[in-house]
Amino acid sequence: MRRRLVVSSLVTTFVAIVLFAAPLAVVIHVVLLRDADAGLERAALRLAGALDPAGLAGSARAAVARDVAGRSAGVRLAVYGPDGRLVAGEGPATTPLLSLDDPWPRQSDAAGSRVVEIPVEERGVVVALVRAAEPTTAVRVRTVQSVLGLAALGLLVLGLTALVARRLSVRVSAPIQDLTTATRALAEGVFAVDVRRTGIPELDEAAAALTATGERLGTLLEREAGFADDATHQLRTPLTGLRLAVEAALAGPDRALRAGLGTVSEATDRLVVVVDDLVSLRRPAGSRTGDPQARPLAPEALGRMAGSRWAAAYARADRPLDVLVAARSAGTTAAEAAVRQALDALLDNALTHGRGAVTVTVRDAHGAVAVDVADEGDTARLPSAELFRRGVTTAGGRGIGLALARSLVAAEGGRLELTSREPTRFTLLLPGATAPDSPAPTGEPA
Structure with missing residues (x-):
């Protein structure tokens, strides 16, 4: 029983963890994607702020070279001129430019990378395009790390569940075993059973009912066992009187015989009453409700x-x-x-x-x-x-x-x-x- 309780608790907890962790992992992946896009956008804006439209090629090379943080984080930066050709950085040779009317930043997936592009304008004219890209594997790695963290937390919860389930199974199965032992004792004729209380209302009620049943059975059997002795004692006096009356009547004259027969009749009536009373009292008091007596x-x-x-x-x-x-x-x-x-x-x-x-x-x-x-x-x-x-x-x-x-x-x-x-x-x-x-x-x- 203990093993079944522990296993059922673990299965229930595992199903709950899976139902909770699966959508949570999807949410974490979406959040990490948005965080990656925000990081790419910040890197692109930082690079765009360092560009000089008058000397675009030189300033682009210098700005890309200075952006050590972006490179160390795995972000590839690129600057494109007004004709859409690559001026500096890492990226494809050409890319479509953005007009000022287009929504920006422009986000896309290209060649296994997450890409964010923003335009650089001068006096209402787009003079350059800044591109920031990061491999999608980096987002997947962070997602896997987060899922592994969730899995470790789930294993910890399963371990705690096993410990709690084991303790609860002991607390529940021990009184049930006591009830089983007490029931077997009743079946073997031992009626003085006293099942310990556990603080679990349902089990305590069953224990109290079983104890009361044992006491009642013991009282009934004790009553049955004492019935023969009680009947013998109560019948002895009228039987003795009956015997003495018969002996006296047999030994005496006719007048004594009539007196003896009267005594015999009296003793017989008393015997009938005694027998009726003993049969009535043999039943439990509660079962005599409604009896004229x-x-x-x-x-x-x-x-x-x-x-x-x-x-x-x-x-x-x-x-x-x-x-x-x-x-x-x-x-x-x-x-x-x-x-x-x-x-x-x-x-x-x-x-x-x-x-x-x-x-x-x-x-x-x-x-x-x-x-x-x-x-x-x-x-x-x-x-x-x-x-x-x-x-x-x-x-x-x-x-x-x-x-x-x-x-x-x-x-x-x-x-x-x-x-x-x-x-x-x-x-x-x-x-x-x-x-x-x-x-x-x-x-x-x-």
Whole structure:
């Protein structure tokens, strides 16, 4: 590529030089011809001024002999008498005379020479003719010298063009090579590409687009890779409850069987919701636009989401669960599936690893909607960052739930933070929705 850029630059420059130099050479030749004629005219006028019409032959010979400058410049001078015959100097033996009515100086080409002739008059009568001649080869030599100078200048321009083209080709081809390398890396599964910026807008835009593509592909594949673990974690709790309910029903009397079948039905419903949510959340957030789940969630809906789904589980564990809705806003624009799964992870974590009563509070938080999930336990022995890392839990387990909840909320533009260690309180901050008529706070348990 570099070689093609250099060659194309040189060819373009060469064509431009030829198109410019060819007419310039013609102009230079015409200018040199006019300059030669002007020099011949000056030499002829100088000789004519030195002539004495009374003693034409003697004065002509003396004047021609004294004109050393003209001879040294290659100019041949001649003086002709009133009869047109050569009196002194170098030239043909005869030449036609000029009358005072004829335009002068008379210019012509004769026998390979450039000729200028002017008349010498005395009292209105032409008494002599002065002739100055120079070989046309002298003009050609000066023209060739000028053209050679142009050619040398053209070669210099070509050399400079080659240097500049080489530097430009390096500047252009290097980032293109970087783009090619980054593209190959993407094809091989390396998505953390970062193409250096060059200051060339078009290439920088391509580099930024390629970097963004790599980041998006990496995020999508990471999402796909974590889907199995997330699904396993979210399905484990209802499957465990389903298994225990079936075992209890099989081991007990008919009344226990009916109660167990009710628990099985409840767990089955929860499994269906979990599967639907996971399938919905598997798609990128932008592709869920227009989904009913993407409509704003009212604060009351958030409270019901926590209370109705977990009331039975907490009742079986003999743990109090209180849900308070104190928000005045229109709710949140976060996807219902993401919020539901995040709340499930927090409530499951509080039920499994927390202690005492659990309180869920939905409140306003400066343009956002905050959902606090608090219990009477503590997390003082673990750093905050460790709590949200996969593989770490407050008290055993696989440690996916909190990490999953944080990633789901972050994908919707929100945050999940540990806001109190003792007692333990986690806070979901969800993006707020605006509406003309905001619902009034209930302050009642959902």
